[in-house]
Amino acid sequence: MQKTIDRAPNEGRAATATAASxxxxxxxxxxxxxxxxxxxxxxxxxxxxxxxxxxxxDGELLIEAKRVFAxxxxxxxxxxxxxxxxxxxxxxxxxDVEKVEAKLDDxxxxxxxxxxAQKRARKxxxxxx
Amino acid sequence: xxxxxxxxxxxxxxxxxxRRQMDRVWSDFDDSHGVWRVASPRNLSSAAWPAVNVFDxxxxxxxxxxxxxxxxxxVELTLHDGVLTLKGERKVEAPAGYAARRQExxxxxFTRSIALPxxxxxxxxxxxxxxxxxxxxxxxxxxxxxxxxxxRTSA
Numbered sequence: 001m002q003k004t005i006d007r008a009p010n011e012g013r014a015a016t017a018t019a020a021s022x023x024x025x026x027x028x029x030x031x032x033x034x035x036x037x038x039x040x041x042x043x044x045x046x047x048x049x050x051x052x053x054x055x056x057x058d059g060e061l062l063i064e065a066k067r068v069f070a071x072x073x074x075x076x077x078x079x080x081x082x083x084x085x086x087x088x089x090x091x092x093x094x095x096d097v098e099k100v101e102a103k104l105d106d107x108x109x110x111x112x113x114x115x116x117a118q119k120r121a122r123k124x125x126x127x128x129x
Numbered sequence: 130x131x132x133x134x135x136x137x138x139x140x141x142x143x144x145x146x147x148r149r150q151m152d153r154v155w156s157d158f159d160d161s162h163g164v165w166r167v168a169s170p171r172n173l174s175s176a177a178w179p180a181v182n183v184f185d186x187x188x189x190x191x192x193x194x195x196x197x198x199x200x201x202x203x204v205e206l207t208l209h210d211g212v213l214t215l216k217g218e219r220k221v222e223a224p225a226g227y228a229a230r231r232q233e234x235x236x237x238x239f240t241r242s243i244a245l246p247x248x249x250x251x252x253x254x255x256x257x258x259x260x261x262x263x264x265x266x267x268x269x270x271x272x273x274x275x276x277x278x279x280x281r282t283s284a
Contacts, residue, residue, distance in 0.1 A: 028234045029231060029234070030229070030231060030232050031229070031230040032223060032224055032228065034226055034228070038230075039224060039227060041221075041234060043198065044197065045195040045197040045260065045262055046195065046261065048260055071191065073187065074186075075184055076184065076185050076190075077182060077183040079182060080181075080195055106260070106261050107196070107197035107261015108197050108198045108261065
């Protein structure tokens with residue numbers, strides 16, 4: 001059985017974070033599955049396309065993103081801080097790594113992880129004898 | 130100085146409790162499958178949504194709100210009596226023909242009101258959304274802007 005998945009179980013928000021806590025945040029993730037693929041949606045507010053890194057290797061999916069925030073002026077309220085995001089999942093076997101696709105819209109990353117053809121569920125016809 | 134008027138916190142406590150329950154269900158499922166599992170329960174804070182940063186930049190206030198998954202057109206902004214209100218809906222649509230394996234991203238309607246610490250000019254308000262962050266620039270009225278006072282020596 002596969003082990004270890006989420007290695008950064010930090011809070012999803014940096015609302016009460018102090019300057020000292022710069023460890024990456026675990027973003028919120030939805031996972032959906034169809035016969036053909038897995039679909040992940042990940043909340044990554046404040047992240048530009050070029051600052052997202054997605055890797056699938058050895059049965060592990062790694063999502064890393066860098067958040068940049070350089071405001072001017074004096075802070076009156078700071079409920080979030082620009083911390084990096086990181087999350088790791090153990091993924092099922094048979095993902096076609098070459099065909100993984102990623103899209104980023106409105107701070108949400110959409111990952112498509114197609115299943116390799118031979119791993120898809122097939123309907124087996126049962127013949128009456 | 131900076132007052133939070135919204136009462137969406139309670140809704141979020143409820144959502145987080147639902148999430149916790151869902152995680153438990155998933156850990157049962159995951160024990161038998163070993164995939165898409167989290168190693169330990171995650172501690173997501175239940176704060177008002179959206180989380181907001183406010184900066185005073187001399188002649189203007191700049192507010193940054195995290196709104197992942199919310200399109201700019203789905204946010205309604207109003208400014209009334211020195212209170213800025215953000216209202217909208219975050220939609221999370223499960224794709225048709227897919228089974229949910231893990232759901233941590235709630236769909237909800239939100240309203241958050243923020244009492245501004247200084248008077249702003251509604252005509253000098255600009256809002257833009259990029260990468261899931263809403264940036265609202267509020268120009269201060271002339272009387273609320275910092276002024277340089279010349280110091281003269283009394284000779």
